[in-house]
Amino acid sequence: MQAVKSPRAKRAGSPSPEAGGPSVVLDNVGVRYRLLTEDQRTIKGRVLGLLSQRASAKADFWALRSVSLAIRSGDVLGVIGPNGSGKSTLLRVLSSVISPTEGRCTVQGRLTPLLELGGAFNFELTGRENAYLLGAIFQKSRKEMSELLPKIVNFCELGPFFDVPIKAYSSGMVARLAFAVSAQLDPEILVLDEVMSVGDEHFQHKSLMRTRKLIEAGSIVVIVSHNLDLIGHFCNRAIWLSKGRLAADGKPGEVVARYRRESL
Amino acid sequence: MLTPLRELFRYREFFAQIVLQQIRTRYRGSVLGFLWTLLNPLMVFLSLSFIFSYINHWDLKTFGVYFFSGYVPWTFFSNVTLGATSAIVGNSLYVTRIYAPRLIFPLATVAVNLVDLGAGLAILAALVLIMGAPVAAAWVVVPLGVLLLALFAAGLGLLFAAMGVFFRDFQFLWSNVAFLLFFLCPILYPVERLPPSAREYMQLNPVVPFLQFFQEPVFGGKMPSLETVFYALFLAVAAAVAGYATFVRTERRFYLYI
Numbered sequence: 313m314q315a316v317k318s319p320r321a322k323r324a325g326s327p328s329p330e331a332g333g334p335s336v337v338l339d340n341v342g343v344r345y346r347l348l349t350e351d352q353r354t355i356k357g358r359v360l361g362l363l364s365q366r367a368s369a370k371a372d373f374w375a376l377r378s379v380s381l382a383i384r385s386g387d388v389l390g391v392i393g394p395n396g397s398g399k400s401t402l403l404r405v406l407s408s409v410i411s412p413t414e415g416r417c418t419v420q421g422r423l424t425p426l427l428e429l430g431g432a433f434n435f436e437l438t439g440r441e442n443a444y445l446l447g448a449i450f451q452k453s454r455k456e457m458s459e460l461l462p463k464i465v466n467f468c469e470l471g472p473f474f475d476v477p478i479k480a481y482s483s484g485m486v487a488r489l490a491f492a493v494s495a496q497l498d499p500e501i502l503v504l505d506e507v508m509s510v511g512d513e514h515f516q517h518k519s520l521m522r523t524r525k526l527i528e529a530g531s532i533v534v535i536v537s538h539n540l541d542l543i544g545h546f547c548n549r550a551i552w553l554s555k556g557r558l559a560a561d562g563k564p565g566e567v568v569a570r571y572r573r574e575s576l
Numbered sequence: 577m578l579t580p581l582r583e584l585f586r587y588r589e590f591f592a593q594i595v596l597q598q599i600r601t602r603y604r605g606s607v608l609g610f611l612w613t614l615l616n617p618l619m620v621f622l623s624l625s626f627i628f629s630y631i632n633h634w635d636l637k638t639f640g641v642y643f644f645s646g647y648v649p650w651t652f653f654s655n656v657t658l659g660a661t662s663a664i665v666g667n668s669l670y671v672t673r674i675y676a677p678r679l680i681f682p683l684a685t686v687a688v689n690l691v692d693l694g695a696g697l698a699i700l701a702a703l704v705l706i707m708g709a710p711v712a713a714a715w716v717v718v719p720l721g722v723l724l725l726a727l728f729a730a731g732l733g734l735l736f737a738a739m740g741v742f743f744r745d746f747q748f749l750w751s752n753v754a755f756l757l758f759f760l761c762p763i764l765y766p767v768e769r770l771p772p773s774a775r776e777y778m779q780l781n782p783v784v785p786f787l788q789f790f791q792e793p794v795f796g797g798k799m800p801s802l803e804t805v806f807y808a809l810f811l812a813v814a815a816a817v818a819g820y821a822t823f824v825r826t827e828r829r830f831y832l833y834i
Contacts, residue, residue: 353833434597449590451590453589
């Protein structure tokens with residue numbers, strides 16, 4: 313196993329130390345999950361296992377393996393691949409939620425992970441309260457968030473629902489809120505996991521426009537989607553993940569075409 | 577080793593929100609709101625006072641104050657350590673989907689329970705006044721007791737939060753141990769009632785020195801002995817260092833078990 317360095321330390325300073333803007337570099341990254349049986353997760357099971365001398369088989373599973381990737385400022389990276397190919401794990405590594413088992417991931421820039429729509433939301437809280445919560449996760453003070461709030465209210469178009477607990481929202485409304493807040497936090501690295509596919513046409517258009525603005529400002533955008541047309545049109549680079557490995561990396565048109573040809 | 581602490585500071589706003597959220601969701605929708613915090617210790621006090629003064633014929637004034645001065649810090653200790661066992665697993669939403677220092681979750685449990693401890697101490701003070709028990713200058717040591725107890729409970733809490741991730745039944749194990757530990761602490765009975773041989777073993781119970789920070793001044797009207805102070809300080813620092821080190825070393829593997 314190679315030395316693993318936590319990406320956290322590198323993220324400590326908010327502004328990028330290098331003039332080159334935000335960047336994400338994955339060097340031979342591998343993530344291993346351990347499939348544990350109930351007995352392996354309890355003290356009772358461990359003790360009984362010791363007594364009965366049963367050999368406990370450890371099933372390991374590499375969700376990502378040997379992935380090397382450098383994402384630079386201005387990249388709009390589309391990530392495609394079938395279910396279970398490691399897309400979400402890749403996003404988790406990018407956003408420091410998990411540290412790679414081997415290899416290293418170095419992130420420079422403010423990251424706004426939108427993992428799994430509104431993943432950070434508390435459904436008992438109102439839209440407004442959740443906006444503050446998400447802001448706090450991205451280290452914005454209450455004052456800074458209050459200044460951003462009018463823009464967020466305006467963008468998500470939730471009207472009176474903004475002050476209603478979000479358990480009453482439709483999934484599209486949650487997505488709108490999640491996108492509106494994240495995009496207003498001026499991320500240098502915006503991670504979008506199937507976000508685009510939930511909102512209605514009007515909101516999709518609006519969020520793509522907003523994302524374009526971020527790209528023009530030099531942000532990195534990473535989009536995971538099963539919508540191949542979206543990846544083809546919107547991204548300027550695409551990768552194809554297959555069984556945790558990088559199957560292709562290049563122009564979105566070509567990668568999507570190859571993916572369609574070889575796996576569909 | 578200290579990087580997670582610096583991270584925690586940068587995420588103080590999130591920490592505050594998590595704490596407020598937990599307090600709010602606990603009391604949302606109840607008109608009595610914060611009064612619920614006061615209700616549980618009052619009920620315990622009334623029922624136990626009844627048992628001991630009516631059935632055992634112990635003096636309510638002395639016993640009530642004695643019992644409560646130990647029960648309030650005990651409740652804090654027990655709620656923090658028990659809550660911490662599920663602090664990471666219960667917040668798996670945050671732990672698996674966003675990046676935030678994971679220290680936040682067990683430490684939020686400590687913060688939320690500090691609010692309850694404050695309320696409990698206020699009731700204790702009110703009881704002392706109502707019962708007409710003497711108020712001693714030694715009360716000034718109570719804040720130090722709170723500080724040391726919080727440090728001790730936080731240290732164990734961090735350790736238990738990690739244990740709770742790796743062993744799903746740890747919380748059931750600990751809740752039983754804690755129940756047993758409660759009776760091993762001189763809370764329901766004064767330590768003087770024990771035979772001298774048993775009194776020595778009482779000192780082995782690591783919760784006892786912390787309880788003495790509350791029982792001695794509130795009930796006995798005197799400061800805890802210097803020995804107790806240093807013993808508690810040692811235990812608190814040892815627990816904090818051990819808990820923090822374990823948590824920080826193992827947190828990278830949490831996602832494998834959640």
